[in-house]
Amino acid sequence: MRLGSRKYRGLATVVFQVFFGASAVVLFRPARPGDVRFRSDLLPRVSVQDMRHETGARGGRASPRTEVKERPSVSDLMAEYAVTQEKLWSSFVIKAQEKAVCTYSWIGAHNVKRPKTHEWRWDGATGRFKHIQRSWGWDPGKGQRSIDNKAHNSWLWDGKRFYSYVKGLMEGDKDPPGYPGKLFLDEYEEHESRKIVRPLVHSEPFSGYVYYKDDGERIDEVILRDRNAFVQPGMEIVGQSKCYVVSAVPEKGRHIKVWIDARHGYSIAKYEHRITEGYVAAGGNRFGKGEFESHLGTVVNFKKIGGLWVPMEIDTEHELKRLIGGDTYQRVSIHYRRTEFILNPDHDALGSFVPDDVMDGAVVFGGYTRAVHSPQAPRYKWEIDPEYVADANGCVVKYNSDKNMPKVVKTLPSLDHLGLKVNAEQIKDKRILACFWDKDDEPSRRLLLTLRDRREDFSERGMLVILVECTCARHDDVRSWTSQNKVAFPVGRFDFEKGKEYVARIHESWAIASLPRLVLTDTSHVVTAEGFGLDELDTKMKEVGNAME
Numbered sequence: 001m002r003l004g005s006r007k008y009r010g011l012a013t014v015v016f017q018v019f020f021g022a023s024a025v026v027l028f029r030p031a032r033p034g035d036v037r038f039r040s041d042l043l044p045r046v047s048v049q050d051m052r053h054e055t056g057a058r059g060g061r062a063s064p065r066t067e068v069k070e071r072p073s074v075s076d077l078m079a080e081y082a083v084t085q086e087k088l089w090s091s092f093v094i095k096a097q098e099k100a101v102c103t104y105s106w107i108g109a110h111n112v113k114r115p116k117t118h119e120w121r122w123d124g125a126t127g128r129f130k131h132i133q134r135s136w137g138w139d140p141g142k143g144q145r146s147i148d149n150k151a152h153n154s155w156l157w158d159g160k161r162f163y164s165y166v167k168g169l170m171e172g173d174k175d176p177p178g179y180p181g182k183l184f185l186d187e188y189e190e191h192e193s194r195k196i197v198r199p200l201v202h203s204e205p206f207s208g209y210v211y212y213k214d215d216g217e218r219i220d221e222v223i224l225r226d227r228n229a230f231v232q233p234g235m236e237i238v239g240q241s242k243c244y245v246v247s248a249v250p251e252k253g254r255h256i257k258v259w260i261d262a263r264h265g266y267s268i269a270k271y272e273h274r275i276t277e278g279y280v281a282a283g284g285n286r287f288g289k290g291e292f293e294s295h296l297g298t299v300v301n302f303k304k305i306g307g308l309w310v311p312m313e314i315d316t317e318h319e320l321k322r323l324i325g326g327d328t329y330q331r332v333s334i335h336y337r338r339t340e341f342i343l344n345p346d347h348d349a350l351g352s353f354v355p356d357d358v359m360d361g362a363v364v365f366g367g368y369t370r371a372v373h374s375p376q377a378p379r380y381k382w383e384i385d386p387e388y389v390a391d392a393n394g395c396v397v398k399y400n401s402d403k404n405m406p407k408v409v410k411t412l413p414s415l416d417h418l419g420l421k422v423n424a425e426q427i428k429d430k431r432i433l434a435c436f437w438d439k440d441d442e443p444s445r446r447l448l449l450t451l452r453d454r455r456e457d458f459s460e461r462g463m464l465v466i467l468v469e470c471t472c473a474r475h476d477d478v479r480s481w482t483s484q485n486k487v488a489f490p491v492g493r494f495d496f497e498k499g500k501e502y503v504a505r506i507h508e509s510w511a512i513a514s515l516p517r518l519v520l521t522d523t524s525h526v527v528t529a530e531g532f533g534l535d536e537l538d539t540k541m542k543e544v545g546n547a548m549e
Helices: 006-020 074-088 190-201 219-224 442-453 455-460 475-484 500-509 534-548
Strands: 091-104 109-123 128-135 137-139 143-145 151-157 161-167 182-187 236-238 241-251 254-261 267-275 292-305 308-322 328-343 363-365 379-382 388-390 396-398 408-411 431-437 463-469 491-493 517-521 527-532
Touching: 074 219, 074 241, 074 254, 074 267, 074 308, 109 137, 128 190, 151 190, 161 190, 219 241, 219 254, 219 267, 236 254, 241 267, 292 328, 388 408, 388 527, 396 527, 408 527, 431 442, 442 455, 455 463, 475 491, 517 534, 527 534
Parallel strands: 182 363, 431 463, 463 491
Antiparallel strands: 091 109, 091 328, 109 128, 128 151, 137 143, 151 161, 161 182, 236 241, 241 254, 254 267, 267 292, 292 308, 308 328, 363 379, 379 408, 388 396, 431 517, 517 527
């Protein structure tokens, strides 16, 4: 799927809305030429009485207060907000808890509870990012999940590869015991990765980013697009702080109001973001009569960390009503609380950007190994302590932890998919030597005869030899040749009935450039060597034996 496609960009919006509801988010942005910087002389001084409760601020309904004679401009307040955000979003580790109450009319779910925990790690200097989310309770389309069987999702960009790990795909508590989950692994260029990583980073509720369009914008950037945005006369109380109130209509059908808390680092203490009739969302999707969407949020606690006021708790509400395809209504109310906030941590010492949450045995998909989705193609899985791994081309190499190699191992598919009549007892705890061959190829026939002569040797070593015919030879001809030459190994074949294009893809998945081709596995049927010559067989078998020991 092309990263810049409309389909993908829509996915970012869906991820944002489904997983984070009313959350709206912020990423570090360096100052740009022409940015209006904050002038403290334009702001009224905050009195000692206003500062009385600096140790924290509890939320409440906003109420009008006395008008001041001098008010800062919209650009002044937005510039100061940007400065605060740049400091808070330079680099961090955040742990948080979320309690959501959800209503989804189209599936008959009303006021169902969906708790979650989060861990966010971000390094603005390198762009590396990781988010781990665990959820239980009710889940759309999956039913009720107990706290002892949490669903686990994580997203990691380590600067070169993108890992998306999912454990808990099945309905409710019906996951098999010990189910290791699925890992989707891809490599991207840095400019490609931003389109994937940005929406995920911005989904932390305090980021200030919104994703109504194809690309996210921070709330201050949206407000500044409206030349008629204004600071309301007077100030309003949110919690125990006097706040400046900024209103903007950056485009038709889109209304924004934010309460700027000068006492707490010019953070947004409250926001209202409403979409109404006439607004055109991503993909030209226009809101019609009776349709609306709103994101509301109120910060209910600040904490001073490292000399900066950090918002720690927020109450949000997301409502959506659409009439496309029927009357659809959704409401998600969330209480989100940061339990830990570490600013500018030593990520390398913490190991922040490694896939250490992926379980042993997780099935690996994605473009990293160029895997072919076919029962006859090799399989890939995650292994915690591998000896050999598959590289980005699907080729087997010796694992080297210093080279930051993904712990992806290559395994044989189920042998019955290759047309091999082998039962489970025959292959249990045995190394397998697979020979891909061509009946009409002289080197292939010569190799099979040599393997035949060493059959007892293989048996003594606890090794099973299997043969896979890779060309379009008739099955009867293959069986006749092996019978006449007393080659008594199990023989399978590719599904040539599916056409030449299919067979070519299977050849590519096994990296078959020429025949014959040998593939060697360990007792777990993880591929440890492939594409070696007959004269190297003893060496490769010895290497596997040493690795096992």
